[in-house]
Amino acid sequence: MTANVVIDNATIVHRERAAATRLAFTDGRIASAVPGALRLDLAGHLVFPGLVNAHDHLHLNCIPPLVHAAPFPNSYAWIDAFEHHHDRPEVKAAASIPRDVRHWHGALKNILCGATTVIHHDPWHEAFDLADFPVRVGGNRHWSHSLLLGQSRSDHPPRYGPDVVASFRATPSTEHWAIHLAEGTDDVAGRELAALDALGCLAGNTMLVHGVGMSESDIDRMIVYGASVTWCPASNLGMLGRTLDPRRLFNAGRLSLGTDSRLTGSHTLLDEMRIAARNSDLTAREIFRLVSRRDGGLIPGLPADCIILADVTDPYDALLAARRSDLRAVVRNGRPVIADHDFAEWFAHCGIETTEVFLDDAPKLMARALCRPEATALERGLRMAS
Numbered sequence: 386m387t388a389n390v391v392i393d394n395a396t397i398v399h400r401e402r403a404a405a406t407r408l409a410f411t412d413g414r415i416a417s418a419v420p421g422a423l424r425l426d427l428a429g430h431l432v433f434p435g436l437v438n439a440h441d442h443l444h445l446n447c448i449p450p451l452v453h454a455a456p457f458p459n460s461y462a463w464i465d466a467f468e469h470h471h472d473r474p475e476v477k478a479a480a481s482i483p484r485d486v487r488h489w490h491g492a493l494k495n496i497l498c499g500a501t502t503v504i505h506h507d508p509w510h511e512a513f514d515l516a517d518f519p520v521r522v523g524g525n526r527h528w529s530h531s532l533l534l535g536q537s538r539s540d541h542p543p544r545y546g547p548d549v550v551a552s553f554r555a556t557p558s559t560e561h562w563a564i565h566l567a568e569g570t571d572d573v574a575g576r577e578l579a580a581l582d583a584l585g586c587l588a589g590n591t592m593l594v595h596g597v598g599m600s601e602s603d604i605d606r607m608i609v610y611g612a613s614v615t616w617c618p619a620s621n622l623g624m625l626g627r628t629l630d631p632r633r634l635f636n637a638g639r640l641s642l643g644t645d646s647r648l649t650g651s652h653t654l655l656d657e658m659r660i661a662a663r664n665s666d667l668t669a670r671e672i673f674r675l676v677s678r679r680d681g682g683l684i685p686g687l688p689a690d691c692i693i694l695a696d697v698t699d700p701y702d703a704l705l706a707a708r709r710s711d712l713r714a715v716v717r718n719g720r721p722v723i724a725d726h727d728f729a730e731w732f733a734h735c736g737i738e739t740t741e742v743f744l745d746d747a748p749k750l751m752a753r754a755l756c757r758p759e760a761t762a763l764e765r766g767l768r769m770a771s
């Protein structure tokens with residue numbers, strides 16, 4: 386059903402400023418005005434655009450992580466160690482859960498913390514096309530895994546995922562092509578940016594994930610090409626013991642932030658934002674830029690994806706301090722997905738059936754269509770009220 390909603394008296398947070406303006410939703414999109422709408426008086430609240438998690442592997446978030454004592458020199462050493470870890474019964478059991486359930490769980494991880502859009506770095510899955518799939522999935526039409534796993538040799542195909550050069554060449558220049566690159570602190574990682582360039586795969590649409598092993602001159606080179614880096618500091622620090630200094634990439638407008646999967650990364654994107662802040666000189670407002678759309682998000686015509694927080698301090702500081710249980714509401718396509726109980730009227734207005742849940746012990750209402758029991762059971766901190 387069409388659900389027209391007007392939010393009044395809230396502070397709408399954009400990349401450059403926060404201002405008290407009216408926000409209207411119709412047919413799942415932001416509008417300038419709508420007739421016959423439910424009016425929500427949100428005085429004392431902040432409305433942010435839905436967050437963008439720029440790197441995840443949705444189906445890996447339920448796999449028990451590899452416990453290790455010392456940092457790895459590069460991701461390939463981690464992958465080799467993981468192959469032994471994969472023989473453990475609890476890992477085998479998690480990996481045997483059907484992929485559609487695991488993808489749904491990864492999407493829940495994201496939507497519960499306000500990440501309404503996720504760049505998934507693995508093959509497309511039919512579950513992403515379902516109308517009620519919890520998040521908007523992007524980015525994975527064109528990708529390769531990494532230089533060592535993604536290169537064909539004369540006698541065998543890539544070890545995993547699409548061939549590096551073939552997938553790059555098949556990508557229109559207007560669309561991103563993503564690859565893990567320089568995920569390490571040793572010479573193997575340090576040589577990868579030059580190797581990628583030599584293959585002809587460094588361009589304005591190249592999205593490099595991690596980039597820890599890039600030198601200053603590598604960063605110069607990729608900025609000249611207009612390529613970008615997706616920064617995953619929690620994963621880098623856990624796997625490699627080090628992450629990159631994001632300042633130059635941020636200043637050049639070539640940086641985004643991703644959680645990676647929980648196999649190596651943070652619990653939620655909100656946690657990742659705090660880890661990013663602690664490991665850089667980026668301000669709270671700059672961190673917000675890393676997880677918001679370039680066009681700002683909350684402008685007429687765009688999908689009505691947003692999150693709502695109580696207004697306590699500076700809006701950017703408030704978001705950086707927020708836990709997922711602090712979010713008053715997460716909204717996708719103009720419809721609440723999970724929200725505090727006093728938003729029951731909003732769910733009803735949109736014709737959404739709800740389930741009572743606890744999220745990190747905070748009571749919430751959640752859209753029933755999202756509550757697939759096999760997937761919700763995998764999410765630590767989410768429990769059904771009955």
Ligand SMILES: [Zn+2]
Nearest residue numbers: 506565594645
């Ligand atoms: Zn990854």
